Amino acid sequence: MAAPSTGTRRPIRLLDRRVLEHPGGRRLYVYGELRGQLPTDGARSEPPPQLHRRLDPLTGTWVAVSPARNARPQTPPRPGSADAPDGAVDTPDEGPSCPLCPGGPELPFSYEAAVFENRFPSLMAHPPAPPAAEDALIAPTAPSSGRCEVVLYTEQHVGSLATLAPAQVAEVVAVWTDRSNDLWAQADVADVLIFENRGEGVGATLSHPHGQIYAFDHLPPQIALRARRHREHRARHDDCLGCRVVAADDGAAERQVAANDSFTVAVPFAPRWPYEVHVRARRHGAGRLGDLTGDEQRDLAAALRDLVLRYDRLFDHDLPYMMVAHEAPHEQPDWHLSFEFFPPHRGPDKLKVRASVETATGLFINDTLPETTAAGLRETHPPHTDWREVVVPSVRQVD
Template sequence: MAELRYNPLLRDWTMVASHRQHRPHLPKDYCPFCPGSGKVPDHYDVLKYDNDFPALSQIPPEPDDVGTGLYKVREAYGKCEVILYSPEHSTTLPELSVDHIVKLVELWTERFAALGNDPKIDYVLIFENRGEEVGVTMPHPHGQIYGYPYIPLKLRIELEACQAHHEQTGRCLICDMNREEQQFEQRIVMENEHFVCYLPFFTDYPYGVFIVSKSHQTALTDFSSEEKRSLAQILRDTTGAMDTLFDRLFPYMMCLHQRPTDGGYYEDYYHFHIEFYPPLRAKDKLKFNASSETGAWAPCNPMAVEETAGHLREAYARFKQKEGRG
């Protein structure tokens, strides 16, 4: 069964996808994403792969006949894609070359544009789940893309906040955030010509960095080739610093926040950025979202980001030194 069910309390949709219970879990002797599996080409650098267990489909089944005037149901229309980062089964993002990650950014850009051209898809979310701590079921390096037939609630709230700030000040909220962080300096982890990585003043994860474009752009499709290369570099450096911090694979959830694809106008007030949600607060300690965080959406960060930003800066310096860039 795959369908959308409306939540009238939050005015949002819940995806129901019971068939995903049957997806493979960390297979030991077979990987469908490795060359030779018969599921992917024998030779590729990066690859788009249609999800075998999609929560959303461009040919969705009819929803169950359980809807009412209050409890609405609709077809789970959309698209779920897997983006394979490399044919190498155990390679991680910071172990790839910048040239290789540029190919990944180009593929992201291509898929954002293609899915955004579907008039029934209102939002395209590019993301990566990394590590067993966040529920990863396939260890091969990959991310995913969901094309939703609506704008999910978190994105909708963020867009509304950006629009309200622009109406009140005439400025972009995220441009103002960049200026505040660059003036304060202590929460900045790294930057290059076109992007800056910092722990925002308000983030609820000890190491929940944002990567933000310095120029006011709303989506990957706005970036020049030089900006895409800068993005590839800072993605590699950010994840490399994370892995270096505790000398272990650093689990995270990474989401690219871009303008919706519903035909609306967002150029004046929205701004491309990447948000990381890493659950580690120490090498062997997790930050759990418990009752307050989940039941009230009242986040609590157990550490001051002015302190944890320093930890990540030191790890970034060690990562560069290890590579001979330091």
């Protein structure tokens, strides 16, 4: 995959950032050259109605309620699909019909990369008051506090982390890092989750290359569980759980997919999804994107692009996946940054569905042997890419 880190001094590359504001009050972060302006007229947007959280009294977990998300724009169904109307023809959804392309409602001008506050959020910095609870003693309600942002990788309508040029993927890593640093600095943020849903198979409503970021005011259940596991391991064994996982992945050649100097790339020991792969930082102390050195940032970009290339070569089509980045919560020094991929496929035309047992119990049943799926990904042999001259830019604010 990527050339190993050389440790040599690299030139500094800068990426300008400008902060604009939609007439409705939502922020837009434009990276690179500013090629236009937002309109100055328009009504200020109101918080989505009925946005709130409800506590499940039996599990103690929160459920976010956001009916306004049903109004999200969606890529038209493909002709011949079950949802397509009779007589539908295949037309691109770029331009005015794609809200993420230049000329759409989010960005009326051309751009390199951009981030905007989601107009259909599940979380808001200033959410409306929640409705009254039926029984506040066992099942209270609460405001849906947090942030929801959309990250546009490129203005090009067709593409992915696999098809973007290495310099563009490096720019995406820079944008992620910039937004991560800003959000972690907010006093009310307890967790930052960068993620991407690619493909109709995982429910993506728009095909334009993009991801999202959620910033929570509390630790979501799975993040809290991981944090507790790290603390318990440190207390019992006086070493780092993240370092142990990295060592285990390095020692299990049959689970490895690829690797470079800064990251392991492996099917985990106990994957929930057949082709699940984790890209994990090797260095102790690299818990967040903002902790990475320049070489580590470049190696992350290389590892992500290489993995998506492997996914797309596996069954000779663009493989849908869910991708999440797990950064270290506050006061978690043993946490290693990871990007985790969850494709729904278990074969060329077979999907792994989270069915009754998994949904009801949380116990996942994997229909494949992890070592077998790792071998399949290893054997895809994506074309070699020279990353030696690629530099992940440093973002600077421009007024």
